[in-house]
Amino acid sequence: MDLGSINPVLLVASIMVSATPILLAAIGEMVVEKAGVLNLGVEGMMITGAVVGFAVAVTSGNPYFGFLAAAAASAVLSLSFGVLTQFLLSNQVATGLGLTLVGLGLSSLIGKPYEGMKAPPISKVHIPGLSDMPVFGKMLFSHDVMIYVSLLLVVAVWAFLKYTRAGLILRAVGESHDSAHALGYKVVTVRLMAIFFGGACAGLGGAYLSLVRVPQWTEGMTAGAGWIALAIVVFASWRAGRVLIGAYLFGGVTVLQLNLQAAGANVPVALLSASPYLITIIVLVFISARGAHGAPGSLGRSFHASH
Known part of the structure; x- marks a missing residue:
């Protein structure tokens, strides 16, 4: 194994x-869950964002239009989940799984020509000044x-939840x-706004996969990324x-296993490919065994005003 080949x-x-x-x-799903809603449809929203973003970017020739369209499409899709769970009081787990199935099917249909x-x-x-630095640049x-947008979004969400009145209300609802x-x-209004925001963020994540990371459309390209986001x-x-x-950390494990494969690591390729998911499961099991949690008190519970 030639570790020297890893830059x-x-x-x-x-x-x-x-x-x-x-x-x-x-980060979008965290806001949704902070409002007390468990949306397991992240995978479906991401793949929808990936295909819509790619289709709009290819058609218009502008990747930024693709990101905007992806955020809008996934946010609208998430509102279907919001209406079903907040107004019709459907089960959040079952509805979220249904949203993932709808997203996967819809993306397959839309993506065929692309x-x-x-x-x-x-x-x-x-x-x-910064980009020209020898190593760190x-x-x-x-x-x-989009990388800097994602980092700014984390700071903005943290500040919103910690220091604003609207953030305090969202946490109180959750x-x-x-x-x-x-x-x-x-x-219900607070939760619908959180669901809409979470959908838009998932759409941006999906569009980043198809426009930057890969950058092309292939069916099922999220490959479980939505489930990892939930974890x-x-x-x-x-x-x-x-x-x-x-x-x-997950990104690091994913990239490292690819680099180890390229460097000729004496480990089965299938095991290296599965390692990011295995490590995620091990961490979640460890957290559960330790009893460390901070889940919002109303997470996953339906609300009805007459209660």
Whole structure:
């Protein structure tokens, strides 16, 4: 095995690219769960964002239009989940799984004409002074704009939940929807807004896969990324900073196993490919065994004003 062939600068840069789609989806899902809603349809929203974003970007020739369309499409899809669970009081777990199935089927249908096409390139951001640094410039400051958007989004969500009145109301709804309702807060409205935001973030994550990371459309290209995003929210104990760490750890394991394969590691390829998912499961089992959790009190529970 030739470890010398692994370039640490390219490795870190690749980790940032690999982690971004999962980070975008996970930070959106964290906000949804903070509002007391469990949406298991992240995978379906991501794949919908991937195909819509790719189709719009290829048609228009502008990848940024693709990102906007992806966010809008997945947000609208998430509202179907919102209407079913918040107004019709359907089971959140079953409805979320249904949303994933709908997203996978819809993406397969929409994506057929776009198979084999290349996405329009997205330009890298040049930050004067920082991008020209000898090592760290290429490693951290020569990426596309969506990587920096994802990092800013984490900071914005953290600040929103911690320091704003709206963030306090959202957390109150998630902790005890009956108490929040008694205080006069519109529980269903707050939850629908959170679901819409989570859908938009999942759409951006999916579009990042098809427009930057791959960059082409292939059926089923999310390959479980939505489920990993859900797991990372639990791993992070519903905290924005830990979501960032979790996404980058998963991105790091994913990129490292690819580099080890390229370096000729004496480990079965199937085991290396499965390692990011195995490590995620082990971490979740460890967290559960330790009893460390911070789940919102009303997570997954339906709310009805007459209760």
